[in-house]
Amino acid sequence: MSLLSARNIRFARGGRPILDGVDLSVGAGECVGLIGPNGAGKSTLLSVMAGLLKADGAVALDDRPLEQWKRADRARRIGFLEQGATCHWPLTVERVVTLGRLPHASPWGGEAEADRAAIARAMQQCDVTQFAERSVTSLSGGERARVMLARALAGDPAILLADEPAAGLDPYHQLQVMELLAGLAAGGMAVVVVLHDLTLALRHCTRLCLLDEAGKVAADTAPADLLDSGALGRVYGIELLRGGHEGAPFALPWRRLRSEMRA
Numbered sequence: 001m002s003l004l005s006a007r008n009i010r011f012a013r014g015g016r017p018i019l020d021g022v023d024l025s026v027g028a029g030e031c032v033g034l035i036g037p038n039g040a041g042k043s044t045l046l047s048v049m050a051g052l053l054k055a056d057g058a059v060a061l062d063d064r065p066l067e068q069w070k071r072a073d074r075a076r077r078i079g080f081l082e083q084g085a086t087c088h089w090p091l092t093v094e095r096v097v098t099l100g101r102l103p104h105a106s107p108w109g110g111e112a113e114a115d116r117a118a119i120a121r122a123m124q125q126c127d128v129t130q131f132a133e134r135s136v137t138s139l140s141g142g143e144r145a146r147v148m149l150a151r152a153l154a155g156d157p158a159i160l161l162a163d164e165p166a167a168g169l170d171p172y173h174q175l176q177v178m179e180l181l182a183g184l185a186a187g188g189m190a191v192v193v194v195l196h197d198l199t200l201a202l203r204h205c206t207r208l209c210l211l212d213e214a215g216k217v218a219a220d221t222a223p224a225d226l227l228d229s230g231a232l233g234r235v236y237g238i239e240l241l242r243g244g245h246e247g248a249p250f251a252l253p254w255r256r257l258r259s260e261m262r263a
């Protein structure tokens with residue numbers, strides 16, 4: 001059963017279709033990679049699924065229309081990491097991660113044991129515990145990106161929508177974040193993650209949804225099947241070098257195709 005589903009989503013800006021009849025659903029245990037060229041509408045779709053942007057079509061959370069949910073209940077179910085999320089105030093890292101508990105805030109105030117445990121766990125998962133007392137504005141871009149992911153996870157969401165959580169991270173932390181998201185999915189979370197790195201996407205996602213530049217779903221299938229279909233090369237307009245290691249497929253962008261060969 002899908003926890004969050006988007007059906008026939010249509011969204012236009014300035015008369016130009018950005019999303020043109022898009023379907024995407026995610027269930028517990030899935031880590032769905034949302035991929036596609038720049039401008040294909042990945043962030044737009046994620047915002048629609050988070051209920052932050054209104055579009056034509058239907059979005060359902062636990063099979064109930066998203067607009068029927070109270071904002072606070074929705075925020076407890078869905079964690080959202082926006083693209084390039086940052087914090088411009090000189091708050092400590094621990095304070096920023098604590099803000100992720102806001103949907104669970106008690107009307108009587110104060111942090112409960114469950115809040116403190118969730119905050120500590122999220123900081124540890126994202127490898128930012130050592131920065132707890134530092135001002136978030138003093139961190140490097142990659143360190144700050146991990147703090148913002150920790151904030152999204154501190155809310156203990158059933159569904160995580162993460163827009164490019166691996167952008168700007170070094171290879172060690174890219175792998176760490178993807179192993180974390182895949183592990184959370186394996187533990188029952190429903191994850192949708194926007195990625196540009198095809199190697200990470202193929203390796204760590206259970207399913208890949210490929211949006212094309214016309215704002216349509218070009219493919220929504222298992223990583224190995226997507227690779228076999230040739231759709232990646234066509235939609236991105238690139239030739240891919242394919243290989244396999246330890247039973248998992250990988251692909252490296254190798255050269256651009258002539259524009260007339262693009263999908």
Ligand SMILES: Nc1ncnc2c1ncn2[C@@H]1O[C@H](COP(=O)(O)OP(=O)(O)OP(=O)(O)O)[C@@H](O)[C@H]1O
Pocket residue numbers: 013018036037038039040041042043044045083
């Ligand atoms: N506020 C806006 N006004 C006009 N056009 C916009 C606005 N926001 C987004 N767009 C356009 O909508 C399209 C989809 O944007 P979106 O950010 O969803 O793409 P994306 O697939 O996430 O791209 P990227 O991989 O570059 O992050 C783009 O062509 C973008 O220029």
